[in-house]
Amino acid sequence: MSLRGDVCVVTGAGGFLGKRLVRLLLEEEKMAEIRLMDKHIEPTVLHTLEDCKGDTNLSVFEGDIRDSEFLRKTCRGASIVFHMASIIDINDSVEYTEIYGVNVKGTQLLLEACIHENVVSFIYTSTIEVMGPNSKGEPIVNGSEDTVYDCTLKFNYSKTKQEAEQRTLQANSEVLQNGGRLATCALRPMYIYGEGCRFLLGHMNDGIQNKDVLFRMSVPEALVNPVYVGNVAVAHLQAARSLKDPQKRNAIGGKFYFISDDTPHVSYSDFNHAMMSPLGFNIQDRLLLPLRLFYVFCFILEVLCMMLRPFVRIVPPLNRQLLTMLNTPFSFSYQMAKRDLGYVPRYTWEEARKHTIEWLASQLPKERERIRAK
Template identity: 80%
Template sequence: MSLKGDVCVVTGACGFLGNRLVKLLLDEEKLAEIRLLDKNMQPQLLQSLEDCRGDTKLSVYEGEIRDGDFVRRACRGASIVFHMASIIDVNEAVEHSEIYGVNVKGTQLLLEACLQENVVSFIYTSSIEVMGPNPRGEPIVNGTEDTVYDSTLKFTYSKTKREAEERSLQAHGEVLQNGGRLATCALRPMYIYGEGCRFLLGHMGDGIRNGDVLLRMSRPEALVNPVYVGNVAAAHLQAARSLKNPQKRNVIGGKFYFITDDTPPVSYSDFNHVVMSPLGFSIREKLPLPLSLLHVVCFLLETLCLMLRPFVRIVPPLNRQLLTMLNTPFSFSSEKAQRDLGYVPRYSWEEAKRRTVEWLASKLPAERERIRYK
């Protein structure tokens, strides 16, 4: 079902995924208006969107998602909200109050604004990390939405994303001001890669500093299934179309869906090598220390940083939960999203890899120069 004539809000519109979704909406839908909500708008991004907007009105809402009046204004007259804005933090570098304020309270304010302003559809961008892995590193291979797993979480990021997802799904069916009802769903993409991925740039920078040898922090057997950003954007569009369809609305409303594509299962470290080997990077064969010893080192670093916390805040480069995440087989299937949402990946693995490698190649000279003079 088409979104023609709809007014939609995209939170985190200038982010990695948000930007890709906005461009997809402009390419494929004749929307009346797209409202770009972000804390920091980027003039070059806005100009690139203006060049391809056609008859769709683009409106800029620059401000804080924790500002209730602001998000209510952004939602006034809208019919769909794509909620992508969040703080991503796997190093525990962000204060709990900050990440909770954005990820949980910001989501709650947005849901309340939807009820007050009669927004009928709400799609929440969740994360695979709301599932785990748990601190024991128990694996999941080709899991589904029905997989039973002890998803005890340690990351503040993971816990806040899970609470925000729960609040989003619980809001399904709540009564709007005009007597209608809100429909919600959540998408759980795997690790998202592609053009604009800051994590890939960070790993490339580490490789450059190490003489074009990528660091290995994942065992080869710790298979995960990364997903290309263009396919994740397509899944969001398909979710919005499905929520607009009266026959599908109650089928998918209040549910979450894993989003994957045909990117081959691979460990996090080996994935970095796959997309950077064409640029001349190799990778270490083994972890810097046995995994059990790395856990001990992380424990000691965490303990030291905790003791110093009253005097100075130091964030260790690696912690036990991140180490567990990087070394736990954790893969899922998107069959349910394909069945219920009609989600079909737009980009094959070969196309996604080609686009990602070309983007990294375009960034490599500047990255070398930056590191050389840092």
């Protein structure tokens, strides 16, 4: 089902995944208009899209996702919303009121704007972290949408993303102002990598400062399955096409889907090494501390930061929940998305790795120079 002639809104359009989706939409669909919504869009973003823009109108909407009037203006006349904007915070460094306001309240206001402005399709970009792992570090291997897992989320990021996802799915079949019905679905990508991934860049910078030796923060047997950004963008396109298809719309509305690809199952630390070893980086053989001692160390850090909280806010660089996430086998299959959405990874592991390494290689001289200049 084609999106030809549609008007769509992409929130978080200036971000890592948002820019990739906008380019894909321009290359594959003859849409009437794509609205790039974010708190700020760099002028270079539009410039880099000129080569594939064609006849599609690209509009920039800069504003606060917590502003209901701004959201209604952005959604007016649109038929599809890709909601990617959120605060990503794995260290609990952002105040809860701020992350809740953007991730939950912003999503709720956007859903209300869609209902008021008769937007018929809403795709929410969720995350694997709404599933866990739990504080016990109980593993999941090739899980599915039917996997039952006991988890009380610890990160404010995970909790707010989970609530936003729930609100999105509950809004499915809400009656629009014109009497139509809103259809919603949520996509749960694994850890997303690729050109522009700030986490990979951060690990590379740490390695540079450690004499080109990457830190090992996860044991080799803690297997996960990262997903390439280009394949995540394809999954969003397929979700939009499926929601527009009258025969599929009711079947997928109100559901969530795990999004992975054929990237090999590997630990987070060994994944970083797979990306950076061609650039001359090695990796530590073992964790800085035995895992149990590492947990004790993180606990002490957390207690100290809590004691200082009345006087100064210090965020520890590592906490127990993050250490659990890095050291728990946690992988999921994309077969349900393949069956219901027609999603098939477009980029092989070899292609994804090649593109990512080339991007990292282009960044390496600048990062070395920046670190030397400190």
